[in-house]
Amino acid sequence: MQLNPYLVYNGDCEAALKFYQNALGARIETMLLFEAAPADMPMPPDWKKKVMHAVITVDGEVLMASDAPPDRYRAPQGFSVALQVENPAEAERRFKALADGGAVTMPFGQTFFSRGFGMCTDRFGIPWMVNCPAET
Structure with missing residues (x-):
């Protein structure tokens, strides 16, 4: 069995x-x-180039995604995509890259855990948590 997040975007998935x-x-x-869909599949005319x-894979982990039709899109809430990165400098680099153009909820820094x-x-409305686990 495999469990993967499926992210839905408001027309900007690509x-x-x-x-x-x-x-x-x-x-x-x-x-x-969507242009690869059967001709009888209903879709807005300007939607053919949408996903x-x-x-995608990130360090071997799988994320799936698509664009939601305009009448079905809802902003993400109630979850975050969590990244576990072993190296603190790399974790911070990835955090800053994801936050660029988006909004920081909690600045990256050392914590008790x-x-x-x-x-x-991120700039597309997807919530992220980046963690560099404590040394064990």
Whole structure:
């Protein structure tokens, strides 16, 4: 069994995935656009270049994503995508990259439970937690 987050975007999924390539070193494995759907599938005329389904990997971990049709999009709430990064400097670099153009909820820094931890929402509205676990 595999459990993967599926992120839904407000028409900017492709831009988000390219952002994650730069910010996290993500690799886009699959990006299927709505234009590949059967002709009888209902969709707005300007939606053909939007993402119907995508798969990216970040350090071997899988995230899936797509654009939501305009009448079905809801802003993310009640979850965060959590990154565990072993090196504190790399964790902070990734946090800053994700926060660029977004909003910092909790600045990255050492905590009682980690060598570095921070929370942000990226420029696409996705909430993130970046953690560098305490040494054991």
